[in-house]
Amino acid sequence: MTDDPAADTDWAFHAYEAARSRLPQPKFADGFQVADKLSDIADHFDTFLLDGFGVLNVGKAAVPGAIDCVEQLRAQGKKVVLVTNSASTSISGQVERYAKLGFDFTHKDIVSSRDPTLAAIEKSPRYTWGLVADPVFGRDGIDHLDTQFLTDNSVDYDAVDAFLLLGCTAWDEARQNMLEHSLRQNPRPVYVGNPDIAAPVGGSLSRQPGYYAHRLADVTDVVPQFFGKPFFNIYEHVFTRLGPDYDPERTVMVGDTLHTDILGGRMAGIKTALITDYGVLSKADINQAVKLSGIVPDYILSRI
Ligand SMILES: [Mg+2]
Numbered sequence: 001m002t003d004d005p006a007a008d009t010d011w012a013f014h015a016y017e018a019a020r021s022r023l024p025q026p027k028f029a030d031g032f033q034v035a036d037k038l039s040d041i042a043d044h045f046d047t048f049l050l051d052g053f054g055v056l057n058v059g060k061a062a063v064p065g066a067i068d069c070v071e072q073l074r075a076q077g078k079k080v081v082l083v084t085n086s087a088s089t090s091i092s093g094q095v096e097r098y099a100k101l102g103f104d105f106t107h108k109d110i111v112s113s114r115d116p117t118l119a120a121i122e123k124s125p126r127y128t129w130g131l132v133a134d135p136v137f138g139r140d141g142i143d144h145l146d147t148q149f150l151t152d153n154s155v156d157y158d159a160v161d162a163f164l165l166l167g168c169t170a171w172d173e174a175r176q177n178m179l180e181h182s183l184r185q186n187p188r189p190v191y192v193g194n195p196d197i198a199a200p201v202g203g204s205l206s207r208q209p210g211y212y213a214h215r216l217a218d219v220t221d222v223v224p225q226f227f228g229k230p231f232f233n234i235y236e237h238v239f240t241r242l243g244p245d246y247d248p249e250r251t252v253m254v255g256d257t258l259h260t261d262i263l264g265g266r267m268a269g270i271k272t273a274l275i276t277d278y279g280v281l282s283k284a285d286i287n288q289a290v291k292l293s294g295i296v297p298d299y300i301l302s303r304i
Pocket residue numbers: 051052053054055255256257279
């Protein structure tokens with residue numbers, strides 16, 4: 001967003017804090033334990049829910065050691081599930097993305113925020129959806145829906161029944177203004193398939209659908225519906241995937257973002273571990289961020 005990573009970090013933290021009233025409100029323990037890396041606490045857990053951006057990868061590069069870490073956990077008989085708010089692509093697209101980075105996740109190893117989003121759409125009326133998504137990713141996985149990519153034609157914004165926010169790489173202020181204007185004139189449902197406000201891409205942070213959705217909520221009468229971390233709807237899909245035998249006390253959500261991974265993991269009744277070296281908080285004063293937010297992970301780790 002800017003050339004100053006520390007300013008970006010500060011911006012993202014305060015943007016999440018400004019949105020707190022729309023996020024789950026679990027109670028937290030007072031303290032946390034500190035360790036260097038995930039393998040140091042692996043004995044405490046059987047199931048590892050790993051976030052993508054900021055934990056396994058930063059943009060299009062794997063985090064150093066992440067591929068080995070996943071392999072070692074599996075070799076120890078641990079269950080590893082990628083739990084991501086990345087909604088731009090289908091699960092097949094995610095399998096492909098992580099294969100290119102050197103990971104070997106299959107369909108059954110990945111739950112994305114698209115899963116609860118599509119489940120909610122199944123229960124909705126047959127809307128024509130205005131898509132906030134980059135056309136470069138196509139319609140794989142959503143081709144059964146009636147969708148219109150929103151670009152620079154304001155007529156499209158007024159013509160659809162509801163809006164689906166999946167990704168923002170092709171989104172800009174002019175389009176956001178058209179969406180705000182259209183929703184002010186005619187409020188309609190807004191489904192947010194990625195509640196993230198910011199995500200690490202390369203050396204900086206990029207704005208994500210949650211950022212634009214909270215702005216819509218601030219200036220229109222629309223109440224966006226969020227699907228993905230920190231909301232319980234994605235964890236329902238994870239727990240269904242894990243089956244009835246998983247033990248919440250021996251299941252840990254590993255993520256780089258207090259307001260999505262840690263808040264969501266706590267809300268879901270499992271343990272949480274915050275990764276500090278590669279993600280949204282890599283330039284932050286972690287103790288200060290935990291103190292100011294009151295979002296307290298069970299563990300703070302430098303890296304996976
Ligand atoms: Mg992340």
